[in-house]
Amino acid sequence: MSVTSFDVARLAGVSQATVSRALRDMRGTSEATRRRVREAARQLGYVPRQTARSLATSRTRRIGVVIGELGNPFYAALLDPLIARLHERGYLAVVVHDDDVSELDCEPLLDGSLDGAVLATVRAGSAAPEELGRRGVPFVLVNREQAGKWGDVSVADNRAGATLAAELLLGLGHRRIGMIGGPPDTSTARARTEAFRDALAAAGVALSPGLVVHGAFDLATGSDGFDRLMGAPRPPTAIFCANDVLAIGALHRARSSGVDVPSQVSVVGFDDIPLASLAQIGLTTVSADLRTMAVTAVDLLLERLADPALGQRRVLHAATLVRRATHAAAP
Amino acid sequence: MSVTSFDVARLAGVSQATVSRALRDMRGTSEATRRRVREAARQLGYVPRQTARSLATSRTRRIGVVIGELGNPFYAALLDPLIARLHERGYLAVVVHDDDVSELDCEPLLDGSLDGAVLATVRAGSAAPEELGRRGVPFVLVNREQAGKWGDVSVADNRAGATLAAELLLGLGHRRIGMIGGPPDTSTARARTEAFRDALAAAGVALSPGLVVHGAFDLATGSDGFDRLMGAPRPPTAIFCANDVLAIGALHRARSSGVDVPSQVSVVGFDDIPLASLAQIGLTTVSADLRTMAVTAVDLLLERLADPALGQRRVLHAATLVRRATHAAAP
């Protein structure tokens, strides 16, 4: 078929094994033969077959990235630095689409075609971490986490972040506060909702059940949630959204229904995705530093590949408040 | 190491070859043994090694997707349906990052680890198409194209789209019109700019060189371009942007510099990325139907894998005008 290391060997007048060694600059090959081999390889346009190499070494230099719909700007914002970092460190990203509703098919992660995996969409009931752990596939959880004895973790300090949001709104004099939460089986939605509720409670403010809605982390949930909250008998003067996508959905509906933000109602998000900083949006939000979170996840995983004996690690990224244009004092 | 088809064979009391056949439901295996083999495989948690399979068959069920920074919402909007479609058809996407400035490293596309490639970022001088073509790696160009004797093509009808934009603005009475173009070595920027210029000329309106700026397809170029155009001695009353990202950058600057769109200046984009339809943006643009373009690209490629003798094909997707809130009659 196409050109193999045997062809290169023949042209260079050496054995196939020497070609293999020379091309990988292994010690135990003279500079002279290296040059001859390299020249022969160049002449023939030889590219080592990765599949053969993988079969022989059990390493593929490919990492699986399990992530949701990229139409969701949050996932796009997360995937970007993941891919960039993997690329920098000499790995290719194999994207495994997880629609976040049907159970993930783990087989592509277990068939030996990957050196490890980055899981960005685990839920409370996800089987993948347990499955990968038992089979010895190294992985890291990013963004969302799940208790378990395997896998490193790189997540935002969601509790601290939600507390910052609560303190901002309380400081602005808000007392009737609503929340648009995410899926309760995600660690992010859970931690953010609970910490926000706790922080309000600490100030003697209740997060009234009638002013809390839940749904998927998407624009529609944000829009509909905004409607529901503002349609309540006594609507809130501020809304905390469990992530930016929800918040942007809420702002969308605010605009189309003639509610002014922030004079009538404040809106605060979480994540600080790139969209949030667009002039037209100017969302006040909690920054989780997505880029650092992603880079850390990749680094944790690659360190583990280098040293499988490493203990389980969990990196919590500090959250900071980003004040833009969607918050104001309570009316 | 881990469990192989030999282990399954031993447990099921058959030969390894029979395991291979049974698990793939090949004709020439009795239903009884299939059941036994499947049961043994289940018991052992056997997953066929993809690398071994690939080495034996020269097929990997993986497609490379060469694409730019996903921080750019256009690429995210394009990658989403590409991945989804590949997934639907049983393929995994291996994302090969192309930073759009340094020369792409083709090796991952040539090392036999991919059945084919989708190229989304070709430029006039890109070597990849020629390289892949010569080596017999099937590929498809999506979004941007390049002349050449290999590879199928799935692109928008950029000329027709730009003509629609010109007609819209002319119809609104604009005569002093500016343009923010993209990189001149991309087929999209080129076709859109030229067709726009031609359409204006046909109406006796000149696209004055002083009112045309070029740059990368990013927000910064849109912002800076807007500044430059509006700072001209006689600023335009309408600006056509070669894509939505540029247009959103322009809108961003318009807002922060107190220029009202569309009463003072109209802005029209191209692509209709999801962002364009956000209420806060409401960009009037030309829809290229990204999703269909992506799905078509994948289908063209997979058809070619099934039948390599197929002639070269080029699918042009109709462009339509999407009227939102950034266009108005000339002041």
Added chain:
DNA sequence: GTGAAAGCGCTAACAT
């Protein structure tokens, strides 16, 4: 420093 040879775990052609 280099060559010979034995795998890696499958698929597929060839027997039976």
Added chain:
DNA sequence: ATGTTAGCGCTTTCAC
């Protein structure tokens, strides 16, 4: 219908 055997194209001992 099933077993035997020969690859696929590398990496990696083990000799020399």
